[in-house]
Amino acid sequence: MSNSRQKLSPVSLLIVLCIAQILSMAGFANFAVLLNELSAEWSLTSTQAGWIGGIYFAGYVAAVPFLVGLTDVVDARRIYLFGLLCGIVGSFGFALFADGFWSAMAFRFLAGVSLAGTYMPGLQILNDRLEENHRQKALPWYLSAFSLGTAASFYFTGLGADVLPWSDVFLLAGAAQFICLLMVYFVIAHRPPERDESFDRHPLDFRPVFRNRTAVAYIWGYTGHTYELFAYRAWIVAFLLFAAAASDTMVTRETVAGFAALFSLLGMPASLLGAHLSLRRERKQTISTVMMLSVITGSILGFIGALPFIIVLLLAGLYSALIMSDSAALTGGVVAAAREGERGATLATHSVLGFSGGFLGPLVVGLVLDAGAGADTIAGWGGAFIATAAGSAIALIGMRWLLQKQRG
Template sequence: MKRTKFDGWLAGFCAARVFNGFVFMTYAAALPLLEKEWGMSALQAGAIASGFQLGYAISQVVFSSIADRVSARTVYLGSLFATGICSLAFALWARDFVSGLILHTMVGVALGGTYTTGVMIIADQYESANRGMAVGFFIAGTSCGYALSLAISGITLPIGGYKLSFFLTCLGPMLAWLVAWITLRHTVVHVRERQSGQNFTREVLRNRRAMLLICGYSFHNWELQGMWSWTPAFMAACMGAAGAVGAKAAGTGANIVALFHVTGLVASFSMGTLSDRFGRARVMLALATVSMMCSFTFGWSLGMPSFVVIGIGVVYALSSIGDSPVLSAALTEVTEPSYLGSALGLRSLVGFGGAAIAPLAFGAILDWSNPLHNGHRLYLTWGWAFSVLGLGGLGAVWAVYRYGKMRESL
């Protein structure tokens, strides 16, 4: 019998997601210091973030396809353990641009089996009527992990620099594996057999509703991943404009972004639950529209009063992450269960593949819009870089609007 409410099993599953979320923000939180200590340009800094996203995207395709054939539980636990090992390697040996690029990409590759397989496990365990709530709590666990990671970095960066911050946040994935193993040790996750006449083209590529959701998720992810990769550095720049310097500016910026992730945590489970009640399309469209508007606004707020910048950031965080669980829950409902892993894999390839370019594009536009002055860039103009993310937000609005119209016609 499937689950219908938040219970101890879901609490444990989400707790593992919290610990696993620590490593996603390890690099972004320390970025203002790493640019100086590792002697990187904004383009190089963006390349490390993009390497992580690209590795994450490609490995999700592989892991998701495997999970259609074997238990998603097996893939999920194996990927979590690999993430724990790679994260500790990154903490101990990433000391310059080249080592950082290689090791951070390895972390992204290992992480690839921890997201889509988690959604598959929840889809197997929960009824459709309550699935938005369950996926919402799962993704809220990610935001909680981001927030705690940034809070840890905010404390440790001024004390022990990036090395201490790396080590403490990179312990999270191994703790996640332990919690997940305890939670799932008695859980049976079914493998759906494929019937005669079914194939990937028919069940996914020609499924117009699924493809619109995959398209919407891809545009959404361009905006979301670019925003999360660079917002800590942007907030550090805002703190610098307000008078803070060096590690203090980076630490304060990380703490403020931790607040944004707490907002995202609330948005994930609340919007997932709201979509169970009011419909997926309506909630997605509202959130995508607000997020797009924030992308075109946020970067131009540098130099404004702190409460204005933080206020926009809170709304940005709420709207940009809030549609993640809704998009995921909707895809599980319009896709044949035996091809769900393949659909999620395609979504990851397109969504995270495009998102891998977003931090790089952001960094390139940031360099272009802040010319050199006496051999240095002051990075006082951020609006054009954030506007590049807004183009993805515009695409997401279009995709979810078309999805909603199609549901109405059906």
């Protein structure tokens, strides 16, 4: 069957994988957009909602060492197809069987496993099929498609949530993932990764990665980045609904989800620009500047929730763009620093630590809201976004220290 598939050009392969990433992420924002509705229906606390938002990334972290690590010896396409199967089960299962905290946790965990099987394995499909010059050009575009997938998930979830029962929204996400599975299976040909026979590292041995100080520095930066990014994305719809009410602005959930989608969409050009600047200038300095601006903006956002809604929207959009501006630059730094034969293991470590931050971010914000003034006060959201912006602050300090130590 695979012999009947023609080899795709670099551009065609990139386009197919970008479309696949968007479809595979159809369920990404389902819970974030439906958070208020499901919290009311199931009587969830903010902490429990944070757990459900964060468990998605726990599923990612639990699966990614195995799924991405194996791409050094197994065709990443096979891993990708497995990830899509997990996503289909997670979406359909949530729609048909989720009825409270624990069942929601189980199916969102499985959805996170799906992301582990598609996001970085998709990058490895590119790595295994492209020459180095094409690889460096394609990488920022593929990584930026993550923002398109996020935006599409926010937008279409919001659109569907206003006219359909929440269970149907999850069913539609599962259908999109099934279409993606068919596309990847029939369009991308099988190709096992090339491997040096003299290289005897076990594919799940990650110790050499931690001896690569430059890679570890950018992985640390990515961890803080992902903590901040997914804390923001998990709670931005709830915050904007609060801000609209606080300023007596009449908006629907569909409209707010549309704004969240637009903010995610801004991440694509922001990420591409950050990657471009990091190649033209010093990578460390570009990332550091973006992180400092992100800390400042995030620390302000929660405290302006009662100002005119347009001001809140503008600052929230700016913050989203700043958060994403170092994304491709950080991953590009990891790929560039990875040693030959260790790229899968390096990306697996990058993903494990990075998305551990993604798991903690939504949970920490939920804890801060419950322990503080609450999700119906300016003070509560001010503290929540300070906790969010702490991701960039911790990332900046650790990354610069590791790179300075490497130079020394």
